[in-house]
Amino acid sequence: MKNPALALLGAAACVVLGLVAPLDDYLIKLLMQAATYAIAVLGLTIVLGYTGQISLAQAAFFGIGAYGVALGSTGLGLSFFAALALGTLLAGLFGVLLGGSTLKLGGHYLAMVTISFQEILTLVLTNWVGLTHGPDGVANIPRPTGLVAAPRYLALCLLVLFATAWAVGALKRRPLGLAMQAVRDNELAASVVGVNTYRVKIIAFALSALLGGLGGGLFAGAFRYISPDQFSFDDSVVLLTMALLGGVEAATGSVIGTALLVLLPEWLRFLRQFYLAVYGLAVILIMVFMPAGIWGFLAGLRPRRVAMPQPGGLVLGRAAGEGALLEVVGLAKHFGGLRAVDGVDLRVLAGEVHALIGPNGSGKTTTLNVLSGLYRPTGGSVRLAGREVAGHAPHLLAAAGLGRTFQNIRLFHSLTAFENVLIGAQAAGGAQAAERAAAALDFVGLADRAGAIAASLPYGHQRMVEIARALAGNPALLLLDEPAAGLNLTEKQALGQLLDRLRGLGVTLLLIEHDMDLVEQVADRITVLNFGKRIADGTPAEVLRHPEVVAAYLGEEAGHEFA
Ligand code: ADP
Numbered sequence: 001m002k003n004p005a006l007a008l009l010g011a012a013a014c015v016v017l018g019l020v021a022p023l024d025d026y027l028i029k030l031l032m033q034a035a036t037y038a039i040a041v042l043g044l045t046i047v048l049g050y051t052g053q054i055s056l057a058q059a060a061f062f063g064i065g066a067y068g069v070a071l072g073s074t075g076l077g078l079s080f081f082a083a084l085a086l087g088t089l090l091a092g093l094f095g096v097l098l099g100g101s102t103l104k105l106g107g108h109y110l111a112m113v114t115i116s117f118q119e120i121l122t123l124v125l126t127n128w129v130g131l132t133h134g135p136d137g138v139a140n141i142p143r144p145t146g147l148v149a150a151p152r153y154l155a156l157c158l159l160v161l162f163a164t165a166w167a168v169g170a171l172k173r174r175p176l177g178l179a180m181q182a183v184r185d186n187e188l189a190a191s192v193v194g195v196n197t198y199r200v201k202i203i204a205f206a207l208s209a210l211l212g213g214l215g216g217g218l219f220a221g222a223f224r225y226i227s228p229d230q231f232s233f234d235d236s237v238v239l240l241t242m243a244l245l246g247g248v249e250a251a252t253g254s255v256i257g258t259a260l261l262v263l264l265p266e267w268l269r270f271l272r273q274f275y276l277a278v279y280g281l282a283v284i285l286i287m288v289f290m291p292a293g294i295w296g297f298l299a300g301l302r303p304r305r306v307a308m309p310q311p312g313g314l315v316l317g318r319a320a321g322e323g324a325l326l327e328v329v330g331l332a333k334h335f336g337g338l339r340a341v342d343g344v345d346l347r348v349l350a351g352e353v354h355a356l357i358g359p360n361g362s363g364k365t366t367t368l369n370v371l372s373g374l375y376r377p378t379g380g381s382v383r384l385a386g387r388e389v390a391g392h393a394p395h396l397l398a399a400a401g402l403g404r405t406f407q408n409i410r411l412f413h414s415l416t417a418f419e420n421v422l423i424g425a426q427a428a429g430g431a432q433a434a435e436r437a438a439a440a441l442d443f444v445g446l447a448d449r450a451g452a453i454a455a456s457l458p459y460g461h462q463r464m465v466e467i468a469r470a471l472a473g474n475p476a477l478l479l480l481d482e483p484a485a486g487l488n489l490t491e492k493q494a495l496g497q498l499l500d501r502l503r504g505l506g507v508t509l510l511l512i513e514h515d516m517d518l519v520e521q522v523a524d525r526i527t528v529l530n531f532g533k534r535i536a537d538g539t540p541a542e543v544l545r546h547p548e549v550v551a552a553y554l555g556e557e558a559g560h561e562f563a
């Protein structure tokens with residue numbers, strides 16, 4: 001559903017079909033069910049497919065939309081469309097409340113909370129008889145004037161479906177959609193490139209609930225009678241199966257999956273008592289042989305196109321000033337009794353390359369994690385360009401000019417190299433994100449691999465894409481955690497040159513590295529950590545002769561890997 005013209009054509013065809021073709025009543029009902037369900041399933045494309053959050057309450061939001069239309073029109077006397085808006089917004093509002101209260105927790109909490117919400121809704125619909133009419137349900141739900149005839153109402157449902165599918169498909173390539181996929185692929189990396197992950201997850205959840213409500217509202221008008229048993233946990237599972245079966249990562253997949261699960265029982269009707277067994281088997285077989293769903297399987301067969309602008313020269317807009325860009329005093333991070341970082345002072349001057357070295361486990365990565373906001377410091381102060389930033393959230397630090405890479409590369413693995421870098425550029429804000437991303441990818445020498453899926457790139461290239469992603473965010477200070485680890489000799493030499501060129505751009509570098517040749521080649525100053533404490537600080541010539549440093553490293557060499 002990437003091509004709007006195609007979607008419109010499809011919508012037009014369906015409307016014509018709905019209006020003129022002599023469909024029998026039963027088929028019309030079936031198509032209405034498929035269309036309204038598919039709208040709700042498109043919500044799952046956003047929340048699960050794009051953002052990677054499991055919601056098991058889509059039938060609840062569908063139910064809220066349906067009851068909004070049913071009670072709004074029969075009870076409050078609203079017009080159909082006013083009632084539809086009410087139901088849809090109500091579902092969206094519950095989405096915001098539910099998402100806002102749980103998405104901070106992460107992990108499987110959302111799945112658990114949505115199951116509970118689903119159960120609570122079923123109980124309310126069944127037992128709050130005064131409001132919902134209880135198990136009897138609501139009958140005589142009106143349709144909009146002019147669209148009362150079934151074929152016309154079907155045309156409305158199909159029109160809304162195609163408009164929704166087009167919008168959801170288009171979202172995938174927009175900044176918000178890319179941010180969602182970044183959260184799905186690697187939430188930690190998304191946060192340090194500047195994505196407000198909590199906000200993105202809430203928006204995804206709210207949009208999903210909204211679409212659930214919209215589908216449910218249209219469903220109520222389609223069948224004109226609703227009851228609590230139509231919006232149970234089982235139905236949420238059915239909606240989830242539809243999304244997964246068709247391919248949850250694309251709007252087209254959701255539509256295919258829904259159509260298939262609504263129609264499959266009809267096609268299998270001739271099997272009589274064996275129908276359910278064959279139905280179940282068919283679903284299992286599809287999922288086993290096409291784990292990415294039917295559309296995921298088909299889409300995987302053709303190469304991805306990338307629309308990358310012609311790369312120009314990379315210009316970073318935060319020229320380093322004078323004095324200390326980063327001033328760290330008494331920084332501490334304790335994990336229970338373990339003092340991983342224990343009162344470290346660190347002063348990084350603008351425009352310099354500062355190396356942070358030390359044996360394995362000496363607290364280097366933990367220091368970086370605190371500096372980039374992934375860990376809250378146990379104590380100490382961190383000033384970036386004169387501003388106190390200790391304990392600030394990662395995306396705020398990114399906005400303040402901090403970029404970083406990870407010791408164990410963290411890319412958005414299912415996205416292209418260009419999209420990875422683009423997300424870094426977009427989160428930094430400002431116009432011309434695509435141009436900046438293209439320039440950053442070109443800067444690390446990978447403009448010709450723009451369309452390659454990140455996970456498929458060789459290790460050395462992945463390191464470079466990660467550096468480009470950080471650069472596209474326009475950092476004043478770039479933190480690199482062992483960039484030479486795992487690189488071969490040629491790649492290490494290229495990295496050395498890249499670091500020199502970075503300095504030429506005016507980026508200040510804080511570099512963790514255990515390749516001493518590289519450190520001596522590029523570093524202006526070196527800080528040495530051991531057991532979470534600073535044991536030396538100064539120019540390479542001073543530091544590498546320092547007796548404590550020599551001792552720490554000799555001890556290391558006698559024992560284990562030098563790091
Ligand atoms: P380095 O990067 O210098 O090799 P790290 O900063 O990764 O060292 O680790 C320093 C110490 O902190 C190690 O003993 C490590 O096991 C511990 N550590 C790091 N992260 C955590 C964590 N999240 N929880 C508990 N201990 C941790």
Ligand code: MG
Pocket residue numbers: 364365366407
């Ligand atoms: Mg480390």
